[in-house]
Amino acid sequence: MKWLVGTAVSVYAAGFSALSIQRDRAFETGRFDLGNMVQAVWATAHGHPLRVTDLQGEQVSRLGAHVDPILVLFAPLWWIWPSAHMLLTAQAIAIALGALPVFWLARKHLGSEREAACFAIAYLLLPAVEWLTLNEFHPVALACPLLLYTFWFLDEERLVWFAVFAVLAAATKEEIALAVAGFGFWYALAKGRRAAGAAIFALGLAWTAVAIGVVIPHFNHGASSFYARYGEVGGSPRGLLQTALHHPGRLVSKAFSGRGLDYVAQLGLPLALLFLAAPLVLVAAVPDLALNLLSSTRTQTSIHHHYTAGIVPALVVASVLGAARIRRPMPVAAVALLAAALGNVFLGALSQFGSTHVTRHDRIAARALRLIPGAAVVTATNSLGAHLSARRRFLSFPIRADATWIAVDRTKPGYLDRNDRAATARAVAALRRDPRWRLVFADDGVLVFRRR
DSSP, X not given: OHHHHHHHHHHHHHHHHHHHHHHHHTTOOOIIIIIHHHHHHHHHHTTOTTEEEOTTSOEEEGGGTOOOGGGGGGHHHXXXXXXXXXXXXXXXXXXXXXXHHHHHHHHHHHOOHHHHHHHHHHHHHOHHHHHHHHSSOOGGGGHHHHHHHHHHHHHTTOHHHHHHHHHHHHTTOTTTHHHHHHHHHHHHXXXXXXXXXXXXXXXXXXXXXXXXXXXHHHTTTTOOOGGGGGGGGTSSHHHHHHXXXXXXXXXXXXXXXXXXXXXXXXXXXXXXXXXXXXXXXXXXXXXXXXXXHHOSOGGGGOTTSGGGTTTHHHHHHHHHHHHHHHTTTSOHHHHHHHHHHHHHHHHOSGGGTTTOOOOHHHHHHHHHHTTSOTTSOEEEOHHHHTTTOSSSOEEETTOOTTOSEEEEETTSOEETXXXXXXXXXXXXXXXXXXXXXXXXXXXXXXXXXXXX
């Protein structure tokens, strides 16, 4: 069965790497968010750790938005393969390798390589895992495999390796350490290691508290944007607590709206709800799940985005441990594999293979962008951003500031960080009238301007 799992991991890594690169060549990525990550890695590789250009055109540290210093580790890889495709490939390979700890954990607790292989392949078929792989590139996506390795080493009581992977996972985003804290809770109660479990729990909470309360404000002029998405339920730790105490119904109605319930179902049904049989592990999924359900940002309650990265590992681990409890009455591994396969048919990303094509328009856009020098300051619409952001300064259209080149795709009218056809049209019209700029390329809606 090891060969089957190895083959599945290899096929997944190769297939999703190729598809991710194809999507980038078809301009289905953008400055938000692949371009931001490319600029952070490029800057780190060139001696300016995690420096990026914000929406206002200021040079800032990425740590003022998200605490994901794991991006620094990609700088040496950038020296070898200086391309956004390196990030996309690394992400696909990393997520595919998450099947290995799933296999090891299931083999240990179920006592069968065949059943373990079923769970490993089920992990690769989970819709949330596949969409996580395809959602451009995000450091937090790496939390999915890293948390699986973290739990495996904790279950094996190999605490040094546990600590290594726990730190790596926590370095992918500010709240991921809460999932590690949840693993500590499980370790204290399920394994009886109360002192060690309590220490892990406390350190996980402390990491997140420092990341959100100290690091982000330090790099963001004393403010934190973390709570901006939770204005409807308090907007701050104190506000959330007051809402929970005085208006708990508001939290419940926000979390379990129709959209929220649909989101929970799309996460849980492809695992046949087996995780309910191991509720202690689910503590690790609660923080990220609650953050998503209470957020006013709709993408946080969609399995097509990267916000599932801290939830999926706990659900998968709990499903394996739950299966170990109920395996005698039913073939749980087969049930898990069937549920994942059916979930994939209705919700998965395999349909994307063969549906993404590089069109004539995409080839025109690629040709136009080759006119722009690599060292130039450029401003561009979002869909062109991932292809131009490997530079010190990169601005979002229509911000001009010190830009010497402008690239616009009128068929995908990006305006700052959103799509706005009318505003983009007005900005382009003003640009055409401005004598300081000369149109040097125009074809199929792709425009390139150069400052005179």
